[in-house]
Each structure stands twice: as structure tokens, then as C-alpha cells.
Amino acid sequence: MKINIHKNVFNTNEEYASEVKKILKKYNIKTFNLLSSPGAGKTTLLEETLKLLKDEYKCIVIEGDLATDIDRQRISQVGVESYQINTVKGCHLNAKMIYELLNDIVLNDIDFIFIENVGNLVCPAEYNLGEDHKIVILSTPEGDEKPLKYPVVFRNSDVCIINKTDLVKFVNFDIEKIKINLKKINPDLTTFFVSCYTKEGLNQWINWLKNNKEG
Amino acid sequence: MKINIHKNVFNTNEEYASEVKKILKKYNIKTFNLLSSPGAGKTTLLEETLKLLKDEYKCIVIEGDLATDIDRQRISQVGVESYQINTVKGCHLNAKMIYELLNDIVLNDIDFIFIENVGNLVCPAEYNLGEDHKIVILSTPEGDEKPLKYPVVFRNSDVCIINKTDLVKFVNFDIEKIKINLKKINPDLTTFFVSCYTKEGLNQWINWLKNNKEG
Numbered sequence: 007m008k009i010n011i012h013k014n015v016f017n018t019n020e021e022y023a024s025e026v027k028k029i030l031k032k033y034n035i036k037t038f039n040l041l042s043s044p045g046a047g048k049t050t051l052l053e054e055t056l057k058l059l060k061d062e063y064k065c066i067v068i069e070g071d072l073a074t075d076i077d078r079q080r081i082s083q084v085g086v087e088s089y090q091i092n093t094v095k096g097c098h099l100n101a102k103m104i105y106e107l108l109n110d111i112v113l114n115d116i117d118f119i120f121i122e123n124v125g126n127l128v129c130p131a132e133y134n135l136g137e138d139h140k141i142v143i144l145s146t147p148e149g150d151e152k153p154l155k156y157p158v159v160f161r162n163s164d165v166c167i168i169n170k171t172d173l174v175k176f177v178n179f180d181i182e183k184i185k186i187n188l189k190k191i192n193p194d195l196t197t198f199f200v201s202c203y204t205k206e207g208l209n210q211w212i213n214w215l216k217n218n219k220e221g
Numbered sequence: 222m223k224i225n226i227h228k229n230v231f232n233t234n235e236e237y238a239s240e241v242k243k244i245l246k247k248y249n250i251k252t253f254n255l256l257s258s259p260g261a262g263k264t265t266l267l268e269e270t271l272k273l274l275k276d277e278y279k280c281i282v283i284e285g286d287l288a289t290d291i292d293r294q295r296i297s298q299v300g301v302e303s304y305q306i307n308t309v310k311g312c313h314l315n316a317k318m319i320y321e322l323l324n325d326i327v328l329n330d331i332d333f334i335f336i337e338n339v340g341n342l343v344c345p346a347e348y349n350l351g352e353d354h355k356i357v358i359l360s361t362p363e364g365d366e367k368p369l370k371y372p373v374v375f376r377n378s379d380v381c382i383i384n385k386t387d388l389v390k391f392v393n394f395d396i397e398k399i400k401i402n403l404k405k406i407n408p409d410l411t412t413f414f415v416s417c418y419t420k421e422g423l424n425q426w427i428n429w430l431k432n433n434k435e436g
Contacts, residue, residue, distance in 0.1 A: 043363075044367055045364050074369050
């Protein structure tokens with residue numbers, strides 16, 4: 007049995023985030039912090055992403071969840087190493103959690119770390135984890151007005167994935183309206199329209215990840 | 222122009238909640254705190270609920286939102302009085318907000334107050350607002366494992382509405398599994414299966430509300 011005892015080495019979340027950033031830079035690892043409402047499809051997107059990346063790149067996944075490791079088990083079945091952080095009642099991951107985890111694992115040869123944050127479109131947006139990019143995922147059944155209603159997460163992210171585009175014809179979601187609303191909140195956002203069911207748009211997203219790694 | 226200046230009359234959220242409860246009891250008003258992820262369909266459910274109640278009962282709506290009054294405008298179009306609370310970056314409503322609002326409005330003759338909380342399946346569950354019942358809404362595209370992953374909100378609620386049942390055939394959601402998962406987390410939960418699109422299940426929910434008022 008291994009017991010890890012961690013002291014508070016730093017004081018603020020930003021200090022921990024900046025330390026995480028240094029570690030990731032040292033090992034040349036690209037890290038993405040995935041943010042969305044519960045059920046927007048973060049885990050399914052990760053499964054599809056990992057299937058397309060894992061033969062070429064070493065990936066690991068950090069799963070944030072209040073209470074279970076259901077998502078981590080799904081990631082394991084894709085054949086990718088994954089680590090669980092349970093926040094119990096906590097509504098977001100913080101940089102200290104990531105810092106402590108990185109100190110416990112071997113970082114050599116890792117190309118990508120994907121962090122699946124707690125499903126919450128509000129709180130996680132305010133906590134840097136030392137990641138390279140925040141990725142916000144919005145699924146079409148949630149509605150095209152969400153960038154206006156939850157502006158912080160869309161403003162703080164570099165990429166937006168509009169997920170479940172296969173459901174557009176069954177729900178109240180207008181592709182032109184979402185483009186306008188995203189532009190209003192964050193004109194610099196890179197947006198992908200993806201369906202993990204039909205695989206539409208996955209290649210563009212994967213290419214963006216690869217360019218990000220190689221660039 | 223009217224400026225309301227409110228002092229901190231009480232110290233804790235629970236003190237404010239208990240005061241709200243007293244006021245609501247005095248006026249014989251039934252109050253429901255609606256909790257869900259963003260995009261689960263709280264506002265649409267409210268629109269349909271109000272259409273079926275408003276000729277018989279006086280209802281008002283309190284809308285919680287970070288940044289907009291989009292939902293309040295929708296409620297107004299149904300012809301029901303509604304009040305907006307913008308939390309800016311706040312991830313939940315608290316009882317002080319409700320207390321102050323109730324002190325500013327005329328409460329005579331009101332039968333029902335519906336509070337639409339900020340879209341967030343984590344934080345709002347921990348804050349009593351003095352309501353009679355917390356109602357958690359889960360939409361089928363979010364997945365049938367959500368009660369296990371977000372247990373607090375399902376444990377703290379009295380009613381669960383499984384919404385968007387018309388989408389079941391297009392998404393990965395098993396009605397038998399959700400029943401098992403809900404029972405595991407909260408065996409006392411009253412559950413309704415609703416589609417605001419086909420109107421399935423709305424009558425049962427409306428009858429529950431009416432019985433709650435008359436009972």
C-alpha cells in the first residue's frame with residue numbers, strides 16, 4: 007500500500023498552475039482541460055479522440071468526477087492509461103490536484119494529457135490547471151444560446167467543440183445562431199462541429215491536436 | 222428610480238432559508254427550486270407547466286442566471302410575472318437573494334413560486350433556498366448514469382423529472398437503468414418521465430403540483 011502525503015507547497019491555485027505548466031513544458035507534454043455541462047459528451051469525445059491518436063502518440067487521461075470512476079473505466083477500455091480524481095462534493099478540479107498527481111506518475115515520453123474536468127459549465131472555467139488549452143464542449147441538445155448564458159467558460163477557452171451534431175434535426179439548435187453567439191462572446195475561439203456517432207468533424211479536431219503538438 | 226439597500230440581517234444561508242420558509246408559510250405559497258445541468262430543459266418545462274397552471278393558480282417565477290435575462294423573457298411571454306437574479310460569476314442562487322427579492326414584491330394571493338436555479342448539477346444542490354421541494358431535471362441526452370456521478374443533487378431532491386423522453390430513441394439512455402440508478406441514490410424520489418415536445422407525462426407532474434398545493 008502506498009500512502010502519498012502532500013504538503014501545501016504553494017499557496018494559490020495560480021501558483022500551482024504555474025508549477026504544473028513548468029513540469030509539462032519540461033517534458034514537452036501538451037495538455038488540454040475539457041470543460042462542459044454533465045452529459046455533453048466529454049468522455050465519448052475522448053474515447054474517439056484516443057482511438058485516433060494512441061497508435062501514434064502516447065496519451066494519458068486524468069478524470070475528474072465527484073463520486074465514481076465510471077468514465078475512467080471507459081477510458082481504460084480504449085487501452086489508455088488514466089487516473090481518477092474524485093472531488094466528493096467539489097465542483098471543479100484545481101491545479102494542486104494536478105500538481106500532486108503529476109508528482110506521482112512517470113512523465114517520460116508522454117505526448118498528450120487530456121483532463122476531463124467535473125461536468126459543470128460554471129466553476130471549472132475559473133481554475134487554471136496549468137493546461138495549454140481549455141476546450142469547451144457544448145452539445146446541441148443544450149441549446150444555441152448557452153454562450154450568452156455561460157460567458158465565462160466560452161471566454162476562457164481556446165477551442166469550442168459543438169458536439170452531437172447528429173441530433174441537430176431533432177432539437178432546437180441553429181448552427182448559424184451558435185456561430186453568431188460564440189463570436190459575440192469570444193471572437194478568437196476555434197470551433198469544431200463534431201458528431202462522435204457519425205464521426206463528422208473528428209478529423210479536423212484531431213488535426214488541430216496534432217498541429218498543436220508538432221507546431 | 223428605486224434603490225434597494227439590504228443589510229445582512231442574518232448570518233448563514235440556513236438562517237436566510239429558514240426565514241424564507243416562514244414568509245412562504247405565512248402567505249401559504251408553495252415553492253419549488255428547479256435544479257439541472259445547463260440545457261436540460263428547465264425553462265421549457267416551466268413554460269409548459271405555467272400554461273397548464275396559470276388560469277387556475279397565481280404563479281410567479283424567479284429566474285437565476287449568470288449573465289442574461291433570456292429565460293425571464295421567455296417566461297414573460299407565457300404571461301406570468303417573473304423576476305431575474307443575475308449571479309454574474311456565481312454558480313448558484315442562495316437564500317439571501319430569495320429573501321431580499323421576497324421583501325420587495327407583493328406576496329398576496331400567490332399560489333406557486335417556481336425558482337429556476339443557475340444551470341449546474343453540483344453547487345446549487347447544497348444551498349437551501351427555503352423552498353418546499355427541490356426538483357431535479359435530467360434530460361435523456363445527458364445519460365442514464367448521471368445519478369451515480371452527481372449523487373448530491375439527486376439525494377437532496379424530492380422529485381426527479383426525466384425530461385426530453387422523445388429523444389430516447391436517438392441517444393444512449395436506458396429507462397430501466399435510470400430507474401435502478403435513481404433508486405440506488407434516493408429510494409424516496411418521486412419520478413416523472415416527461416417530454417415537453419410530445420407533452421407525455423406533463424399531466425402527472427401537474428397533478429403532483431396541484432396535490433401538493435391542496436394537500
